[in-house]
Amino acid sequence: MESITLTNDQEKEVQRQLDLYMTGAADVIPPEELRNKIAKSVTSGKPLNIKLGLDPSAPDVHLGHTVVLNKLRQFQENGHIIQLVIGDFTGKIGDPTGKSQARKQLTDEEVQHNAKTYFEQFGKVLDQDKVELHCNSKWLKTLNLEDVIELAGKITVARLMERDDFEERIAMQKPISLHEFFYPLMQGYDSVILESDIELGGTDQHFNVLMGRHFQERYKKEKQVVILMPLLEGLDGVEKMSKSKNNYIGIDEHPNDMYGKTMSLPDSLMKTYIHLATDLEPAEKKQMEKDLESGKLHPRDAKMILAGTIVRMYHGRKAADAAEQHFKRVFQQNSLPEDMKTVIWDGEKPVPLIELLVTIGLFSSKSEARRMIQNGGVKVNGEKTDALHTVITAEDGMTIQVGKRKFVQLRVNG
Structure with missing residues (x-):
């Protein structure tokens, strides 16, 4: 590794940044290279390229995403260049990480919509004016078959089969489509094109982000350092935060x-x-x-x-x-919220509670309403109602509470 001579002040600055970036990280691969990259940046005045790849499979950003974004902000505040890579090409394949079956391939329209929403929400954490936004279709679409074969020739099948999710799917005799093998190859190729110095990701991205180091070396580029951040557990305290598991806090929520x-x-x-x-x-x-x-x-x-x-x-x-x-x-204090939503009711006044809950939009289906009632999560005028076949008389000003945070007040016509 290249030896860099530092003044006392430069040494302090290198140590300050190193401590900052390593704090909270689950893993740094390898830490000695991170120190060396920071030292070269401090002595040369040249900022580092910090990469985060985004697979725009869902448009809502939650606190789980911000664990990595907050680390990116630390680099940004120290003058380094943030490279946000929107996987508008790789998103059509879908990251197989943690999946027991192939991901649904996204359309161009879905990818573009999700990418736009992601970037808008990231502005709540990062200074958007100081972010490089890249779409990897810019370089991946230009690859011809010869280029793809050359890329595939730089990694072995045995290395790709090290992925836990691929091993598990084979053990369960579930199919793996050939195109899924190309996801980590293309993510690694992004780092080659962008000459990234550091790539961030969650611990579930361990295999994918190491591909950047692998392919940079094979293309005779300086290898990036990998910083892996912990996965934030969701509100259930068990699974990682995810919208699909309904255990998330969205950064755009009320x-x-x-x-x-x-x-x-x-x-x-x-x-x-x-x-x-x-x-x-x-x-x-x-x-x-x-x-x-x-x-x-x-x-x-x-x-x-x-x-x-x-x-x-x-x-x-x-x-x-x-x-x-x-x-x-x-x-x-067990009082009602001042900004409670008002719903106009012009249906039958004696109405089954389940039907009322679905009609006014508190639940999308009767089965959901039924489960909440059975679990004691529905109150009418402050009184818990847990009988499934309850019929209530809709009255003007009646309040309905679902769970701890949803309140509706009825305004009855006629």
Whole structure:
């Protein structure tokens, strides 16, 4: 490895950046190369290229995505170049990571819509004016068959079969389509084209991001460093945060919903969210963790600090204060929200509760409404209703509550 001579001030700056980037990371591959890249940047004044690849399979950004975005922001704040790579070409294949079957291939329209939505929401974390936005179709579409064969010739089938998801699918005798093998190849080729110095990803992207190092070496480029960030567990405290599992907090959600969801977190996730999902200073995070462990800070109070911080990060201080007051009023003082949604009811006044819940849009199906009623999650005028065949008389001003955060007030015609 190239030896770089540093002044005392340069050495301090290198160490400062190294500590910053490694804090919270699940793995850095390899850490000594990260230090060397930072040192070259500090001495030359040339910023590093920091890559994040995005497979635009779903347009909603949630807190799980921001774990990596917050790390990107640290690089951005130190003057480095952020390379956001929209997989508008690879997205048509679909990342096979963690999948027991082939992903649905997206259309051009779906990819473009999702990519636009992603970038707009990322602006809540990153300075968009200082981000390079790349669509990998720009270079991947230009590859001819000879180029593709050359690319495929730079990796072995045995290496590709190291992927856990491929091994599992073979063991379960589930098919693997040939095109799925090309996903990690193309992601690695993105790093060759962009000459990325560092690539970020979640720990579930371990195989894919290492492909960048592999192909850069095979194309005689300087190899990128890989920084893997932990996966944020969702509200259930078990699975990783995902919209499909309905255990997520979206960064575009209403402040009241964002605050309420955060308050529903299991106590066991408090430290994880404080460290991975907030922009608090390292000293503040450590102090909160220390106070939680000693009992000086009650978990409920820590959650309120956490909820307020998360809302403030994406909606501003004023919205965070209003969300806190809303939560206290509704959930701690058992009063109704001031901004409760009003629904006009002009149907039959004696109506089965299940039918009413679906008709006014609180549930998309009767089976969903039935499950919530059985679980005691429906209140009419503040009274829990758990009988499936309940018939109610719709009255003007009647309030219906579903779960902890959904409130509707009826306005009855006639």
